[in-house]
Amino acid sequence: MPDLFAHFASGYLIGRIPSIRSWSAFLTLGAILPDLLTRIPEIILDRFLGIPIYHFVEIFHSPLCLLLTSFAISLLIEHRARSKAFLSIFLGSTIHVVLDLMQKQFGSAIYMPFFPFSLDKVQWGLFHFNASIVFFPLLLILVFAAWILPDALRKHRR
Amino acid sequence: MRATYFIERYRFLLFFTTIVALVLLGFYSAIAGMKTDYSFQSDLVDCLSGTRSCPQNTIVLLAQVKSNGSESITVNIKTKRGSRWEDLFDRDHSVLVIGRPPQTKVGQVLALRGVLLSNDRFLLEAYQMESKWTREIKYLISLFALVLTAILWARSCRFCGKRFLFFLKDTDNA
Numbered sequence: 001m002p003d004l005f006a007h008f009a010s011g012y013l014i015g016r017i018p019s020i021r022s023w024s025a026f027l028t029l030g031a032i033l034p035d036l037l038t039r040i041p042e043i044i045l046d047r048f049l050g051i052p053i054y055h056f057v058e059i060f061h062s063p064l065c066l067l068l069t070s071f072a073i074s075l076l077i078e079h080r081a082r083s084k085a086f087l088s089i090f091l092g093s094t095i096h097v098v099l100d101l102m103q104k105q106f107g108s109a110i111y112m113p114f115f116p117f118s119l120d121k122v123q124w125g126l127f128h129f130n131a132s133i134v135f136f137p138l139l140l141i142l143v144f145a146a147w148i149l150p151d152a153l154r155k156h157r158r
Numbered sequence: 159m160r161a162t163y164f165i166e167r168y169r170f171l172l173f174f175t176t177i178v179a180l181v182l183l184g185f186y187s188a189i190a191g192m193k194t195d196y197s198f199q200s201d202l203v204d205c206l207s208g209t210r211s212c213p214q215n216t217i218v219l220l221a222q223v224k225s226n227g228s229e230s231i232t233v234n235i236k237t238k239r240g241s242r243w244e245d246l247f248d249r250d251h252s253v254l255v256i257g258r259p260p261q262t263k264v265g266q267v268l269a270l271r272g273v274l275l276s277n278d279r280f281l282l283e284a285y286q287m288e289s290k291w292t293r294e295i296k297y298l299i300s301l302f303a304l305v306l307t308a309i310l311w312a313r314s315c316r317f318c319g320k321r322f323l324f325f326l327k328d329t330d331n332a
Contacts, residue, residue, distance in 0.1 A: 003296045003299045003300050003303070004299065004300030004301075004303040004304065005299045005300065005302060005303040007303070008303035008306060008307060009303075012306075012310070022326075024310065024314075025310045025311050025313075025314035025315060028307055028310055029307060029311065032303060032304070032307055035300075039300075050239070050240040050242070052188075052192065052239055053188075054191070055187050055188040055190070055191025055192055055195075056184040056185070056187060056188040057184065058187060058191070059180070059183050059184055059187045065180060065183055068176050068179055068180055068183075069176075069180065071172075071176055072173055072176040072177060072180070075165070075169050075172060075173045075176075076173070076322065076323060076324055077315075077323065077324050078323050078324065078325045078326065079162070079166055080326075081326050082162075082165070106218065106269055106271065106284070106286045107218030107269070107271065108218070112187075115183075115187065116183055116186060116187075119187075119190055130288075130292060130296075133292070133295060133296065133299070136299055143306075
């Protein structure tokens with residue numbers, strides 16, 4: 001996987017577009033959601049405790065399961081924001097899956113984008129799975145600028 | 159409008175139904191995945207012990223370096239799953255890796271891609287030796303992203319435990 005910061009940045013930077021800015025929290029949550037539901041249980045339960053949970057949680061890199069997950073999460077959001085929250089979370093998580101599919105794994109592919117209709121694993125092999133670490137400084141600057149600059153400009157105008 | 163009303167009225171029922179659907183899909187994936195893993199591992203164990211012919215296609219194995227030679231290395235192959243790392247490698251059968259393997263210290267764990275020529279000989283095509291710091295940097299960066307997401311959520315939403323709902327705050331803070 002690209003590291004979680006790269007996924008965070010993909011959601012957050014898109015969420016800074018003024019017309020969708022109010023949904024950036026949902027978009028960002030969506031962008032990290034697949035790894036929240038896959039990697040954290042995998043690291044804690046599988047690697048440290050030896051409970052073979054990997055195949056159970058790998059479904060959270062499939063668009064259909066992410067659609068259901070986004071729906072479940074949006075049910076926890078207040079009524080007036082629910083539909084936009086659902087769309088933002090699902091869009092963020094879809095961007096995550098697309099980024100993950102672009103990676104080149106050392107072995108065979110590990111993601112099943114067509115689950116549950118097909119168990120075939122897919123990768124496009126466009127960049128190395130650790131490439132995101134190289135881009136971390138650039139992404140950090142972009143995120144920092146997007147986080148700080150709008151507030152600073154607003155204060156300056158006042 | 160009707161759909162919105164329906165969703166609002168049966169919010170908890172829909173929530174738990176969706177969770178149950180996800181759990182069922184998870185079990186389906188787990189059963190299918192573990193079946194494939196078990197079949198591969200059992201073929202590998204039989205191949206290493208010499209009771210069955212080895213797979214002829216390119217495979218990826220995790221291996222721990224047992225000894226170093228000038229043109230080859232001897233490794234123990236990971237054949238089990240579990241949390242105790244030292245118990246996962248087949249110590250009874252060593253495999254000689256040929257094809258320019260890396261010269262590395264004994265005990266180092268490597269991912270090897272190549273073909274098993276026989277039960278004790280592996281022709282290497284590529285290897286991967288992820289340094290410990292790469293993984294740790296990735297974990298740190300990821301933790302940082304988690305903290306930023308939590309801050310973003312705290313600035314954008316507030317949680318009402320009584321109604322089990324997130325409400326949007328002033329969206330300018332987002």
